[in-house]
Amino acid sequence: MKTGKELTAEEKLRLLCGHGNWHTEDFDGKLERVRMTDASMGIRMPIDPNEWQGERPSIAYPSMQMLANTWNTEVVRKYAECVADDCLDAGADVVLGPGVNIKRDPLCGRNFEYLSEDPYLAGVMGREYISAMQEEGAGTCVKHFCANNSEINRRQQTSDVDERVLREIYYKPFEIACEAKPVSLMCSYNRVNGVRASEYQKGFDVLKKEFGFDGLIISDWDAVRDRTASANAGLGLEMPFCRERYEQLVADYKAGKLSDERLDELAGQVMEFVARCKKLQEGKKRKHTQEERIAFTQKAEEEGIVLLKNNGILPLAKDKKLAVCGWYARPCAYEWNQNPELLSGGGSARVIRLTPMFDMKALLEKEYGEILYEPAFSDDGVNDIFMTPGAAVQNAAGRDVNLVFAGTGARVESEGNDRKSMRLTPAQERTILDTAAVNPNTVVVLFAGAPVDMSAWLDKVAAVVWAGFPGERGGEAIANILTGKVCPSGKLSETFPKTYDGTPTATEYRDSQVTRYQEGLDVGYRYYDRHPEAVQFPFGYGLSYTKFSYGDLNAKTDVERVTIRFEIKNEGTCAGKETAQVYIRPCMPMVYRPVKELKGFVKTEVKAGGSKRAEVVLEKSAFAYWSSAKDCWTVDDGVYEILIGASSQDIRLCAKVRIADGKLEPLN
Numbered sequence: 001m002k003t004g005k006e007l008t009a010e011e012k013l014r015l016l017c018g019h020g021n022w023h024t025e026d027f028d029g030k031l032e033r034v035r036m037t038d039a040s041m042g043i044r045m046p047i048d049p050n051e052w053q054g055e056r057p058s059i060a061y062p063s064m065q066m067l068a069n070t071w072n073t074e075v076v077r078k079y080a081e082c083v084a085d086d087c088l089d090a091g092a093d094v095v096l097g098p099g100v101n102i103k104r105d106p107l108c109g110r111n112f113e114y115l116s117e118d119p120y121l122a123g124v125m126g127r128e129y130i131s132a133m134q135e136e137g138a139g140t141c142v143k144h145f146c147a148n149n150s151e152i153n154r155r156q157q158t159s160d161v162d163e164r165v166l167r168e169i170y171y172k173p174f175e176i177a178c179e180a181k182p183v184s185l186m187c188s189y190n191r192v193n194g195v196r197a198s199e200y201q202k203g204f205d206v207l208k209k210e211f212g213f214d215g216l217i218i219s220d221w222d223a224v225r226d227r228t229a230s231a232n233a234g235l236g237l238e239m240p241f242c243r244e245r246y247e248q249l250v251a252d253y254k255a256g257k258l259s260d261e262r263l264d265e266l267a268g269q270v271m272e273f274v275a276r277c278k279k280l281q282e283g284k285k286r287k288h289t290q291e292e293r294i295a296f297t298q299k300a301e302e303e304g305i306v307l308l309k310n311n312g313i314l315p316l317a318k319d320k321k322l323a324v325c326g327w328y329a330r331p332c333a334y335e336w337n338q339n340p341e342l343l344s345g346g347g348s349a350r351v352i353r354l355t356p357m358f359d360m361k362a363l364l365e366k367e368y369g370e371i372l373y374e375p376a377f378s379d380d381g382v383n384d385i386f387m388t389p390g391a392a393v394q395n396a397a398g399r400d401v402n403l404v405f406a407g408t409g410a411r412v413e414s415e416g417n418d419r420k421s422m423r424l425t426p427a428q429e430r431t432i433l434d435t436a437a438v439n440p441n442t443v444v445v446l447f448a449g450a451p452v453d454m455s456a457w458l459d460k461v462a463a464v465v466w467a468g469f470p471g472e473r474g475g476e477a478i479a480n481i482l483t484g485k486v487c488p489s490g491k492l493s494e495t496f497p498k499t500y501d502g503t504p505t506a507t508e509y510r511d512s513q514v515t516r517y518q519e520g521l522d523v524g525y526r527y528y529d530r531h532p533e534a535v536q537f538p539f540g541y542g543l544s545y546t547k548f549s550y551g552d553l554n555a556k557t558d559v560e561r562v563t564i565r566f567e568i569k570n571e572g573t574c575a576g577k578e579t580a581q582v583y584i585r586p587c588m589p590m591v592y593r594p595v596k597e598l599k600g601f602v603k604t605e606v607k608a609g610g611s612k613r614a615e616v617v618l619e620k621s622a623f624a625y626w627s628s629a630k631d632c633w634t635v636d637d638g639v640y641e642i643l644i645g646a647s648s649q650d651i652r653l654c655a656k657v658r659i660a661d662g663k664l665e666p667l668n
């Protein structure tokens with residue numbers, strides 16, 4: 001095996017440019033090589049390494065949005081372990097994920113791949129994913145750095161965003177994720193304040209010098225324009241291999257535009273990356289069998305499903321006679337492996353699932369006897385003219401409960417495009433309205449990866465279940481929620497606004513080249529806290545079949561941290577899980593601060609009538625903001641509220657602490 005020292009300058013240059021679509025260069029077996037694969041919700045790995053498509057089927061997991069909706073770091077860890085096991089099966093060394101970009105705009109085509117609108121939640125989920133995956137033997141590549149929050153003209157547009165906002169919102173998930181020591185990180189396509197992300201030295205320096213990132217910076221696929229400039233900025237590996245840019249790099253090196261020190265440093269990083277990936281795998285065996293992994297997709301989905309509305313019709317009583325409509329109830333009608341984009345977002349994250357698509361009609365018939373079914377609308381809106389919505393209305397009228405399965409899919413939500421609208425297709429809205437008009441017990445189950453505008457029909461229906469993009473065993477998970485075998489416990493990891501018009505990005509300055517992040521820090525609930533009228537379902541919200549009360553709050557300070565303890569009581573008649581969220585609110589800030597910010601959360605299972613004590617520790621740094629004047633994180637003296645909420649708009653408890661002379665102390 002060659003070591004870095006034995007490589008010629010030309011070989012080192014070659015090492016910086018990747019091999020084919022998915023590998024590092026190995027000089028015909030003289031070096032070990034790393035095989036990379038998309039993406040975080042299962043493996044999308046083309047069988048031919050020179051191709052971008054033609055993937056091998058693999059287990060499809062619920063989308064990252066659903067994973068974040070679990071608010072359960074144990075579920076996140078197991079999810080990542082399962083995907084790591086899939087990598088071991090497939091012979092892949094590195095997963096190109098997780099994506100921790102902030103969901104700034106509900107229309108972004110890749111929101112289903114991302115974790116949250118909140119940097120703390122996205123960061124913690126990303127960190128746990130990385131740590132568990134790498135422990136299980138697969139490397140990670142946290143992406144896309146940075147400020148890549150829209151797919152519109154993504155290779156050209158610049159995200160204009162100031163330093164404080166970068167630090168507090170857009171860098172933050174990467175900062176937290178770096179605590180897990182990812183072996184690599186992917187830059188994005190866009191420009192950041194005019195600088196190409198592949199040449200974004202300022203950001204790369206922050207990663208390395210401040211966030212302790214010691215891995216390899218890899219380009220997004222074809223995101224490099226000038227390989228020499230990107231190398232000088234600190235980008236270690238360009239992917240995939242591009243002969244033209246490699247040759248230019250060689251010419252530039254010969255012309256003295258890339259120093260030997262820089263070349264050695266970057267080539268060393270690529271070799272170190274390969275060595276680290278191989279080391280991660282040493283002695284690793286699959287932790288979960290393939291069957292266990294498939295079964296786990298159901299558990300993850302069950303915990304991510306969010307019950308958005310319920311007038312009491314759910315869980316469905318045993319004796320109900322059901323009508324079911326909507327194409328999405330029976331995606332099994334399609335050849336699943338020919339249609340990888342069914343019930344999934346599109347682009348590099350899609351996975352060709354391993355097992356057939358589910359059939360909600362058949363699953364529910366096991367519990368409720370014969371069901372009347374009509375497709376009523378198509379998945380894409382195009383074939384709606386061939387459908388017979390009238391029959392769905394007739395069915396609905398004659399039954400106790402009417403279930404409409406609606407949603408989007410890869411034709412609507414995909415890498416490379418933003419959605420045009422937050423609304424469902426006209427035929428879907430029409431079906432919901434017409435069936436609800438004849439049957440008030442109408443339940444809507446939604447399959448999508450990002451918020452849907454429900455304003456046209458929400459108040460006409462009895463219940464709404466958010467199923468997201470559900471993965472392999474999604475049907476079983478949804479059936480368990482509808483029947484009540486599982487008590488829903490997912491909570492939204494992003495705000496669902498009423499309409500797109502009410503979002504902070506609806507009126508932003510944007511042209512084909514420039515997106516101005518004019519809302520500043522006020523992303524997601526940080527914005528809606530000042531505009532609550534625009535919210536349909538707030539960040540952190542989700543209903544249960546039971547009820548929880550909060551009490552007995554105690555905050556204990558010790559100069560550098562505050563420990564918060566409180567009680568969560570299950571007041572209902574079934575066991576359930578509750579996620580309590582901990583926000584901080586500066587009472588009289590000396591600079592502009594969001595109304596409140598998430599700094600901790602805890603999810604706990606409580607049996608009927610029982611109670612549990614929850615504990616969250618906040619370090620002093622949780623109270624900090626990025627001071628533009630001092631160019632560093634700053635904690636101002638003053639009084640702060642610590643708010644414990646069942647959602648961002650349902651605060652149940654409040655404690656006050658003071659910071660005086662930089663020390664945390666109780667406020668009596």
Ligand code: BGC
Pocket residue numbers: 038039096143220221348415
């Ligand atoms: C995407 C990345 C992905 C890569 C490789 C790019 O288009 O932005 O997220 O990992 O392709 O497929």
